[in-house]
Amino acid sequence: MNSYANYIETIIEHEPENKLLEASALYSQSFSTIPEMTYYKTLERMCKKGILVHLTKGLYYRPKNTRFGTVPISEKDIVDHYIKDNQGIVVGYRLFNQKGLTTQISKRVEVLSSAVPGKKKNIHNIYVMNISISLTPETIPIIETLEILQNYKSIEDINNTALAAYMKDFARHYADEATVYVLKNRKYKKSTIAFLESFLNYFKVENTLNQFLSSLSSYAIPDIEEFYESVL
Structure with missing residues (x-):
């Protein structure tokens, strides 16, 4: 259990800050060998620790931390996620x-x-x-x-x-x-x-x-x- 959680945290902590993360897509891409319940429980704990922010159902991001505090994901970051590469x-x-x-x-x-x-x-x-x-x-x-x-x-x-x-x-x-x-x-x-x-x-x-x-x-x-x- 702990090894699974550590692995999930390590991979996610390498994701860019303020990048929209789709939980289901990320699971299929990087964590499909891990029990799904364990994966989502780990995401929940990461949110409680402030490593992740839960935006809405199935969507997360890793917040940007500066010496002035946490910079939340912007409207532009979210929109860009859906329109980049001629997707929208x-x-x-x-x-x-x-x-x-x-x-x-x-x-x-x-x-x-x-x-x-x-x-x-x-x-x-x-x-x-x-x-x-x-x-x-x-x-x-x-x-x-x-x-x-x-x-x-x-x-x-x-x-x-x-x-x-x-x-x-x-x-x-x-x-x-x-x-x-x-x-x-x-x-x-x-x-x-x-x-x-x-x-x-x-x-x-x-x-x-x-x-x-x-x-x-x-x-x-x-x-x-x-x-x-x-x-x-």
């Missing part, structure tokens, strides 16, 4: 603000990531949702744009002039094959797809988005010609 992207108000579409910013950070086990994970003010799409230079702008259009009506203080410029640039670089791939692998509202199609049609950009829409349905979206007239 930040969406929500952080995205809307970064694109210049609103001056509003939320304390809540929303992340889409393939690195999160299960469907979602809440870590303090960070909300991580699973995404199974391969994130590439082609798919990332499409997902960002769909997230923007899906939330258009609820974005506070939205700058329609900035959105008009953003969508004009998006249309200029539009990739239909990548968009179809995204829409087949991530669910978006029909009205969101129709909204995107309307922008593309306005700029006379060929697309095949009608395959996701019904010709018998009308969608509650802004009139794009009126939208651009209003911002000119």
Whole structure:
């Protein structure tokens, strides 16, 4: 028992400080020959001794200790864990603000990531949702744009002039094959797809988005010609 605990502590103490540690992944990677109960009991004792900090179910980190005291893991450290190596992207108000579409910013950070086990994970003010799409230079702008259009009506203080410029640039670089791939692998509202199609049609950009829409349905979206007239 003590030898197991000593081994676990030794390995974990070599992990970088303020790096997010997923207990189940770490167990599979380094401790699979040790009884699982012993492993988790050791993590619990390490937390009591201050060697580890338990963030939320299944997540830990080794705190950074300085002469001024303990430096807790930062929001950036946590977000970076889920978006590094093209594993995820930040969406929500952080995205809307970064694109210049609103001056509003939320304390809540929303992340889409393939690195999160299960469907979602809440870590303090960070909300991580699973995404199974391969994130590439082609798919990332499409997902960002769909997230923007899906939330258009609820974005506070939205700058329609900035959105008009953003969508004009998006249309200029539009990739239909990548968009179809995204829409087949991530669910978006029909009205969101129709909204995107309307922008593309306005700029006379060929697309095949009608395959996701019904010709018998009308969608509650802004009139794009009126939208651009209003911002000119």
